[in-house]
Amino acid sequence: DAGVTQSPTHLIKTRGQQVTLRCSPKSGHDTVSWYQQALGQGPQFIFQYYEEEERQRGNFPDRFSGHQFPNYSSELNVNALLLGDSALYLCASSSYGGVLETQYFGPGTRLLVL
């Protein structure tokens, strides 16, 4: 049973560029959440997708957008990259279940913005 997978593993971009990160959820999961983890900090919630809709958003600007596909996989898009967007981006999948939900994380995509 494959766990949560993310691609690419590493990425280098320059300021102003756009980036797309991809996530495939664990088998049987229908919900995908995205987190940003800056160096030396805990992950911060970006948003969550369920039924192809953004259900909740954290304190991130509109430059961060996402999408969920009918097969439950998801993309995170970041436009007009800033140096401060350099971080590990983590995808987590779960079965939609409210407060009892358990999220399982992928290995992450490390983004470096130069």
Added chain:
Amino acid sequence: AQSVTQLDSHVSVSEGTPVLLRCNYSSSYSPSLFWYVQHPNKGLQLLLKYTSAATLVKGINGFEAEFKKSETSFHLTKPSAHMSDAAEYFCVVTAYTGTASKLTFGTGTRLQVTL
């Protein structure tokens, strides 16, 4: 709003000695609480979770945590540390908004295990 406070940013223990990583939580309702571990340059692995069942929760690799409502604590323990336990540990609380569930992480505790 839900939040967690990890009381130690860094803990150092000798191999074979007990581990205690402290976490206090704040929640306006009965929370779901988790401990995740992150090894260097790796993603997050679920260690254990509390979801209002038994207050003593057993996880993987010999870790356990006890939910104490009166103290609003959810401390992580292990009787005997192993070198492979060296990693960053995050205490996490779930906030359910009615439409989505999001995790709020503590700032992390780096566990160092020495010979």
